[in-house]
Amino acid sequence: MSLLTMFDLEKKFTSFYTDCVKLSDQEINSLREKKRINIDRLRDGLSEYNDENNAEYKIMEIIEQGSVAMRTVTQHDQKEYDIDVAVVFDSSNIPDDTKKVKSFIEDALQRKCKQFKASPKAKTNAVTLEYASGYHIDFAIYRRTLNFYDSSFEYEHCGSEWRSRDPKAINKWFKEENDGSDKNVRRVVRLLKMFCKSNPGWLMPGGLVQSILVAERIQIRDRLDEMFFETIKSIKERLDYNKEILNPVTGQSILYNKKDEQKVKNLCSRLGSGIEKLSVLFNDNCTEDNAMNAWKNFFNHKFWGEDIQKSFSENAMLEARNEELLRLTALVNMGTGDSYPLGEFEGRLPKGCSIYFQVDPLVPYTKVEWIVHNYGDEAEGDLYHKKEGRTVVEHTKYRGNHTMTCKVYEGGRVLAQKVIPVNIR
Template sequence: MFDCAVDVRAYHDQDVTLPKSEQDAMRDRRDSNRRRLRNGLDKAGKPKPIEFVKQGSYAMKTMCRDPDNDYDIDDGVYFHKKDLVGDRGAEMTSLQARWMVRDAVDDGKFKRAPEVRSNCVRVFYEKGYHVDLPVYRRVVTDTVFGEEVHHELAASSGWKRSDARDVSDWYEDQRAASADGIQLRRINRDLKKYARSRYSWRGSILSGFGISVLTTEKFRANDREDRALYDTMVAIRDRLNWNLVVAHPVTPGDTITSGSDDAKARCFREKLTEAIDTLKPLFDADCTREKALNCWDKVFATTFFGERLEEEQRASVAAPAIIGSAALLSATAAAASAVSSAGGGRHA
């Protein structure tokens, strides 16, 4: 396979992963929402949250750069179950808890008001991104062995046993157990970027979480970044050829996909096959750097790789001129030094 490892890594670092400035901005938005929610709950005389827990791709650090700022920041808000009671003392339903959070976080300054969704409260921002606030309650149960604690999500179906930390902990365990946890995360981002590289795919392809699960399952570490990405693509595609079902990693019995012929998993499999086919020329004995980089451009629907080649070509043309100028300056300086040493200057 023609070696484009440096180029694939450069693409990840420059066009896939979020720059620090964007990460800082997301953290600021998260923190401002937390302050807004605390203030709103306090003003309304509602229960105070006991903690906030970041979750999803934001917590796993697998978010990808998006030209339309279509970012989903998940920040779970937790309450004590005993505090979540209505005006008449009855236990709050999951819907009531979500509405409580929605009303508290809405300070009237949003262009689009926050909305209650099936499993969270969504806060919208003008630039296109949004913050999701899943609502949890902490349940303490007395047993013969002492207190047992678990958490429940305010879901559309009612209070559902779940904890935002479970998925993040699972992902970190998978990275720690892999041959290269840092590279695994990069390949994970690359695959999510590929799945969102065409707007027409976005509603029909496997979710980012599903891609993360498959990446941890079939990751193929390699000293060459391009081989690691390619080999992982092939391994996932082959796995989906065998079975389209993707199990939820922390909820026994649950699946991320729907049924044995899930359309979104099938779509991801088809797109991986397209990418693998597009990269076939890289295995030809006469493959050139130009051909190889053109293939990677086609895979990610970008011009990044071709532009790198153009920059290299411009630099190679400019280099002889720069070297020549440097040599001329050096020769001139040497001649001037020789004249000065011989006492042949104008003021000798």
């Protein structure tokens, strides 16, 4: 095998893509049904708001956006699917104050979404509706103005200020790029998103940035594994000398702040590390096991094999013993006044929650210690801290897979301990 030849794992790589990356049409349709239901809730809530406030706000268009519209959403989200919807009003029928606009949309949704554990919340670029199971819907708000010269509409997005942006233009651009690549841009974008989400603690750019980079640097090959590798290598080389990301429709930067810029730097750095992990694929003596392990290290996905836990039985015995010695409670408050068991969220929480931990040791003890480990880019300096007492309260500040460890002591000896995963998206 030549040093320039990549180990051929095409069949397994394609199976990975088909079985573990690409979302089925049935699941895509399910996401769209959730979108439809919540659009109806918004319309009904807005009607109530108008009646009570002597207003006449009227939705003129609903436009699907983002990964669902472009069909780049992946399975690796583990039900943490983003559904993006553009809600368009006429510019003559909506306030200039962007905070006021998001406020009445938030109010309208809250009227019809009282069954949710978290109230709809106005954020900088959208009003977000969270499902406890991981779904969330972003209602991005737009206003349109009729251009009398050609009878077309000009659109502006409601963020920290009104910015010119056509919600249909990106969808059209992506379709043209994907069609021009014989549908390969979409496939590579899905795979790149899998990599970017392989560690929940990473602070990585969103799907639009990834789509722009893939469309710009796509390297067409017959084999999907080769095409993906050559494309991410080309993206890495591009980012080494130019980390600016421009909207392909307007030509304006979509990196609005230092955090956006840092996400692109992180992508560049982690692609470099990932490509290095795949270098074994070009060795003369590379075996299938070597290749499988390389892709496992790259994607961090169980499809490529799971490590054998040699101490499984010991861990199981220890866990059973811990259950006999302590009783642990973890309740989540999402700002609504009600609390819910952490287990109901399947370990996936939004930011801005409070978690109430309590332990009831079932044996005599002298001290209870709680140890917080924060993992991920957002935590930065706040990676580790301790507290004492039977009850503690923590807040979901940082995105990532974190842990809370409870240790019960008798003197200097640990009687029992339990590790609770706290995964924040």
